[in-house]
Amino acid sequence: MNGVGFFGAILIGILAGWIAERVFNRNHGLITNLIVGLIGSLIGGWLVRNFQISVLPGFWTSLIVSSIGAVVLLFVLGLFQRR
Numbered sequence: 001m002n003g004v005g006f007f008g009a010i011l012i013g014i015l016a017g018w019i020a021e022r023v024f025n026r027n028h029g030l031i032t033n034l035i036v037g038l039i040g041s042l043i044g045g046w047l048v049r050n051f052q053i054s055v056l057p058g059f060w061t062s063l064i065v066s067s068i069g070a071v072v073l074l075f076v077l078g079l080f081q082r083r
Helices: 005-023 030-050 059-080
Strands: none
Touching: 005 030, 005 059, 030 059
16 A cells, blocks of 8 residues: 555555445455455455556555455355355
8 A cells, every 4th residue: 555654555545445345245344454454455466466457556446456356255255164
């Protein structure tokens, strides 16, 4: 998350976790959304680097990349959960 600062990263993590939560129709708490969003930002950043996608630094770009990473994280975790 380039160019957003510490508090911006926390806000983006919470929002990305919340977006991923809504995509999968789950109900997590604020802290879980933050953790999912921050791990999602790492996954999203990894995906952007490995697919060599150029992104601009900033809040909205970081939110989109983090949200995609958080959705991927919840999808993969869903594969390993028993039903």
